Amino acid sequence: MDEIDRKICGLLQANGRASSAELAEAVGLSVSSVNERVRRLVAQGVITGWQAVLDRGATGASLCAFVLLDVDYEGEAEACTALSERPEVMELHHVSGARSYVMKVRLADTAALQAFLQEVVKPLRGVRRTETMISLDALKETMAVPVAPRGEGRR
Known part of the structure; x- marks a missing residue:
């Protein structure tokens, strides 16, 4: 490029x-x-797709939460596959540190979040513990990837 x-x-x-x-x-x-x-x-796969950006409130997904997951090795792949296939899951990251994964979810409200955690996440084999943080306000939220000038960011 x-x-x-x-x-x-x-x-x-x-x-x-x-x-x-x-x-x-x-x-x-x-x-x-x-x-x-x-x-x-x-x-070349640099541009991977085209999509519309929707208003979260208008689509019934105004609540944003981040769920920290502790996952055992046994059942980890199955849990990751199941969570990745859920439309509520916006992002799922395997992370370093005390937790195994960080998951960003969007749902209608706290009742929907509670139901999602109880009915979908916690019953998954391998999920040992969850900790949930609810976003009060998104000061910045973007899908844009930084496009560094040639030579920068490649060390």
Whole structure:
């Protein structure tokens, strides 16, 4: 990826609906050159998909919580697969430290969170303990990946 590719990626993350003409103007290339670059970025797996960003409240998922999971080795793979397949689970990270995993979930309210934990998470084989933190406010929440200039971030 050169600097123009990086700029295109940054622009598309900020506005996935940007037209080829808008991208071309922003990076100083022709529309056909920008289209070819975007096609190449998709083919190379740099751009992995396109999606709409929805209002969480309007979709009934206004509560955000982070669940710390202690998971035993026996049942770990099964639990991770089951949790990864749940639509409430936005993120599932295997982490270092005192806990095994951190899971970000979005649900309607605390009653839905309690039901999810009791009916889905805690019965999973391997799940030994959970600790849940409810987000009171999201000061920053993004899916955008930093697009470092060439040479930075590769040490």
